[in-house]
Amino acid sequence: MSLFRLGSGSYHPSGSILQITALKNVVQIRTATKKVSGSKTNKNDSAGRRLGPKVHEGNFVKPGQIIMRQRGSKIHPGENVKIGIDHTVYAVEPGYVHFYHDPFHPLRKYVGVSLKKNLPLPTPHFAPRVRRFGYELIEDPSEAVKEEQHMSRKEYLYQPKLDELSKAREENKSNLLSKFNEFISKELSLELGAKDLNLTLERYYNVHELVKLKGMSVESAETQTTYNYVHSLKLAKARGDLSSEEFEDSLAHYHDLVDQLSKKITVDATGALTKYLSAEEKASRKDEIIEKLETEYSNRVLSIQDKIFVGDLIATPGVFDVAEREDLAKKYLPLVVPLTVPGSVIENIDARKPPKGVIVQRIFDEATRSTRVVGRPKEVFATQ
Amino acid sequence: MLSRISLRRFSVLGAAKAAQKAEVDWIASKNQWSYFNDESYVKRSESLKLNKPEIRESLLSNSSESGPASIENYSQRLAYHSPVAIDETFKMAYEMLETDAGLIYKNIDRFRAKLKTATDEKEIEFLKKTIDKLLVSAEISNPEVLYNATFNPASTLDMSQPVYRQLAKEKWESYDLMITMQRLEQLHVIPDTLPTLEPKVDVKVKFPHNLEEEFSSWVTPGEILPAYAVAQPPTIQIQEFDTVESKQLYSVLIVNPDTPDLATNSFSTTLQYGLANVPLDNVDNVIDTKKLLENGDKFTFKDYVPLVPEKNAQNQRACLWVFKQNGELSIGDVARENFDIRAFVETHGLNAVGAHVWRQHFDRSVETVREQYGLGKGRVFRRVRGTKPIIE
Numbered sequence: 145m146s147l148f149r150l151g152s153g154s155y156h157p158s159g160s161i162l163q164i165t166a167l168k169n170v171v172q173i174r175t176a177t178k179k180v181s182g183s184k185t186n187k188n189d190s191a192g193r194r195l196g197p198k199v200h201e202g203n204f205v206k207p208g209q210i211i212m213r214q215r216g217s218k219i220h221p222g223e224n225v226k227i228g229i230d231h232t233v234y235a236v237e238p239g240y241v242h243f244y245h246d247p248f249h250p251l252r253k254y255v256g257v258s259l260k261k262n263l264p265l266p267t268p269h270f271a272p273r274v275r276r277f278g279y280e281l282i283e284d285p286s287e288a289v290k291e292e293q294h295m296s297r298k299e300y301l302y303q304p305k306l307d308e309l310s311k312a313r314e315e316n317k318s319n320l321l322s323k324f325n326e327f328i329s330k331e332l333s334l335e336l337g338a339k340d341l342n343l344t345l346e347r348y349y350n351v352h353e354l355v356k357l358k359g360m361s362v363e364s365a366e367t368q369t370t371y372n373y374v375h376s377l378k379l380a381k382a383r384g385d386l387s388s389e390e391f392e393d394s395l396a397h398y399h400d401l402v403d404q405l406s407k408k409i410t411v412d413a414t415g416a417l418t419k420y421l422s423a424e425e426k427a428s429r430k431d432e433i434i435e436k437l438e439t440e441y442s443n444r445v446l447s448i449q450d451k452i453f454v455g456d457l458i459a460t461p462g463v464f465d466v467a468e469r470e471d472l473a474k475k476y477l478p479l480v481v482p483l484t485v486p487g488s489v490i491e492n493i494d495a496r497k498p499p500k501g502v503i504v505q506r507i508f509d510e511a512t513r514s515t516r517v518v519g520r521p522k523e524v525f526a527t528q
Numbered sequence: 529m530l531s532r533i534s535l536r537r538f539s540v541l542g543a544a545k546a547a548q549k550a551e552v553d554w555i556a557s558k559n560q561w562s563y564f565n566d567e568s569y570v571k572r573s574e575s576l577k578l579n580k581p582e583i584r585e586s587l588l589s590n591s592s593e594s595g596p597a598s599i600e601n602y603s604q605r606l607a608y609h610s611p612v613a614i615d616e617t618f619k620m621a622y623e624m625l626e627t628d629a630g631l632i633y634k635n636i637d638r639f640r641a642k643l644k645t646a647t648d649e650k651e652i653e654f655l656k657k658t659i660d661k662l663l664v665s666a667e668i669s670n671p672e673v674l675y676n677a678t679f680n681p682a683s684t685l686d687m688s689q690p691v692y693r694q695l696a697k698e699k700w701e702s703y704d705l706m707i708t709m710q711r712l713e714q715l716h717v718i719p720d721t722l723p724t725l726e727p728k729v730d731v732k733v734k735f736p737h738n739l740e741e742e743f744s745s746w747v748t749p750g751e752i753l754p755a756y757a758v759a760q761p762p763t764i765q766i767q768e769f770d771t772v773e774s775k776q777l778y779s780v781l782i783v784n785p786d787t788p789d790l791a792t793n794s795f796s797t798t799l800q801y802g803l804a805n806v807p808l809d810n811v812d813n814v815i816d817t818k819k820l821l822e823n824g825d826k827f828t829f830k831d832y833v834p835l836v837p838e839k840n841a842q843n844q845r846a847c848l849w850v851f852k853q854n855g856e857l858s859i860g861d862v863a864r865e866n867f868d869i870r871a872f873v874e875t876h877g878l879n880a881v882g883a884h885v886w887r888q889h890f891d892r893s894v895e896t897v898r899e900q901y902g903l904g905k906g907r908v909f910r911r912v913r914g915t916k917p918i919i920e
Contacts, residue, residue, distance in 0.1 A: 204917075206915055207915050237917075238915055238916070238917035239917060239918075259917065259918045260918060260920050261920065269719070270719050270723035270724060271719060271723075272719055272720045272721070272785075273716060273719075273720055274794070274918070275794060275795055276793060276794060276917070276918050277788050277789065277790070277793050277794055277795060278793065278913040278914050278915075278916070279788070279840055279841065279842075279909035279910055279913055279914065280909065280910045280914045280916070281790060281907055281908075281909055281910075282907075282908045282909065282910055288907075288908035289908075291839060291840070291908050291910070291911065292839045292908045294911070350739070353739045354736075354739065357739070357741055357744050360736075360744075364736075364816075364817070364818070367817055367818045367821060368736050368737060368817050370821065371737075371760075371817045371820065371821045372737055372760070374821065375760055375761075376900075379900055379901060379902070382831075382901075382902060383901075383902035384902070474600070478602060479601075479602065480602050480603060482594075482602060483606075484594075508606075508607075510593050
């Protein structure tokens with residue numbers, strides 16, 4: 145649009161009029177065109193948010209230093225870098241900034257911090273990670289001791305409980321050892337020196353504890369105990385506490401002692417110390433007990449005294465292992481005696497007024513396919 | 529009426545069918561799954577039998593009034609009622625499956641005969657693999673085998689039998705393998721020690737010297753253990769699922785990739801335990817205390833030293849790797865410090881088949897274990913991590 149329109153007499157650019165008088169003078173007249181209120185459009189502009197990278201390729205950053213301000217994740221956080229709530233990317237390790245592409249996400253741009261100056265990113269997929277240790281050594285001995293003794297709150301609060309546990313364990317151990325000592329000196333009348341006695345007691349304490357743990361057989365418990373001792377001797381030799389000759393002597397002595405003891409003492413299924421039985425002796429004892437159970441205590445209702453006696457027979461020291469004991473107990477001391485056992489069912493009872501010592505039971509009869517009420521002596525049930 | 533030719537053709541076809549039927553009948557009459565260690569037909573191991581005689585009898589005979597023996601509780605057993613016509617149905621199904629198994633055993637016989645005359649190495653390998661596959665399929669529907677595999681502890685199964693190995697493998701893949709791989713990846717055992725792992729064997733680890741039940745059972749991969757619980761060498765079970773004919777040699781390494789290296793403000797790898805030339809097979813599959821006591825010195829090229837993390841040195845990983853060897857190895861003196869496991873594996877041509885990991889951090893038993901092993905007093909680090917960069 146041209147500014148002057150000659151010949152037309154007047155022209156109105158915004159708010160002013162240019163008039164041409166008769167003397168051909170141009171006179172400007174201002175008219176009242178002031179806008180009272182502002183325009184409603186284009187008012188929502190804010191100051192720049194100063195977005196963009198704050199450090200550049202190859203620059204050194206400290207942990208926490210901001211690498212990039214952005215809206216949305218224009219650049220994704222890569223190695224040793226994290227992203228904040230407003231997508232600010234910041235370093236978590238000191239190192240050198242690298243902008244890179246990751247073959248696993250080919251459309252993304254990444255920024256990472258390489259811990260070494262000339263180490264490119266990304267780290268190859270199968271290569272070990274480069275890691276910074278970062279913890280400084282405490283040189284001052286007194287400060288080091290203080291720091292070493294420092295406990296977390298949780299650990300601190302657990303201390304009384306741990307003390308109690310270890311005290312209980314010690315007490316249990318000393319009780320067992322005195323029991324074992326008595327057994328060895330009185331029942332077996334073994335003459336052992338103080339050092340040997342100590343070795344023996346410690347050995348059988350360990351075997352006892354291992355056997356009591358689920359799934360450890362007496363043989364493997366003994367092997368493990370021997371191994372423990374041999375291992376401790378080896379360590380003593382490596383530390384220089386024992387010379388080679390002393391080591392050999394101690395080892396030979398221990399093996400002698402174990403040989404000597406293994407023919408006299410053993411530990412049974414429950415971990416109790418017992419006299420050693422040879423394989424034949426054991427087998428014959430087993431047969432004897434099973435025959436006795438089969439002939440005298442099977443297929444009948446047992447009295448309470450009988451039950452105790454059968455229990456004792458099954459638990460005869462050093463004869464049956466745990467599984468065998470369980471099987472025998474299941475067979476000869478059932479929770480409920482089967483209905484087929486003579487004397488375990490009392491027919492024709494008054495269900496309302498059963499005789500003393502009789503428990504009323506409603507049973508299903510397969511033959512007639514109906515239920516009927518019978519009485520059963522109290523002894524039929526293991527819990528009664 | 530049929531013509532002469534068609535009649536003859538019919539009779540030829542009929543003869544072939546009749547022969548096939550006769551074979552099936554003959555096999556069916558053999559009661560395949562009832563033969564054990566018997567030369568007369570096929571040799572089957574006694575371990576394929578259900579291991580509890582009373583349950584076996586009640587499984588294979590008709591249902592009785594006293595209920596199935598597999599239910600231990602007396603009253604529950606009494607309360608159990610079999611489905612209608614179970615005896616006939618079971619018998620019919622059992623016979624069909626047994627006949628199928630018989631046909632497979634017949635095939636196995638053929639392949640075995642071929643194997644005897646085969647000379648080509650590739651062919652021999654193929655035949656052996658085929659026989660193993662057939663042995664699995666011949667027994668995989670046997671109710672006795674399935675009972676044993678389902679209800680008996682895995683340690684009691686006869687792992688010389690391909691079918692038990694197959695069942696054990698399926699069980700391993702469904703849980704333990706996934707846990708192991710998850711821990712190896714999430715704890716970055718892969719790739720901090722070795723690039724990756726294609727797991728072939730089930731590796732289990734326990735520390736049998738422990739007197740507390742908590743620490744005496746198998747270690748779950750990734751578990752955090754106190755120093756006293758790992759103070760002695762572990763028992764390592766390496767369960768192979770493929771057939772191992774004679775003994776296969778294995779190597780085991782335990783490395784700690786988290787040893788603080790103050791000179792570089794980074795970490796170095798330490799070799800904590802090294803075993804090599806350990807002969808194992810499908811059945812004899814564990815490196816336990818007994819073996820260590822008898823032949824420990826022969827296998828061990830680096831004595832066991834437990835991880836003893838110093839105060840504030842954070843969690844450290846004990847990464848256990850199991851390798852299959854191609855032959856006997858002679859490993860000279862290997863330095864414990866700054867151990868390069870990748871170079872070691874490369875130079876000795878080892879093939880990683882399994883791995884395991886547990887973690888440790890500083891605890892109150894570290895000092896005692898250090899004393900036992902003569903390692904001297906541990907360093908103490910600041911509780912708060914500094915900002916000094918790696919020293920190049």
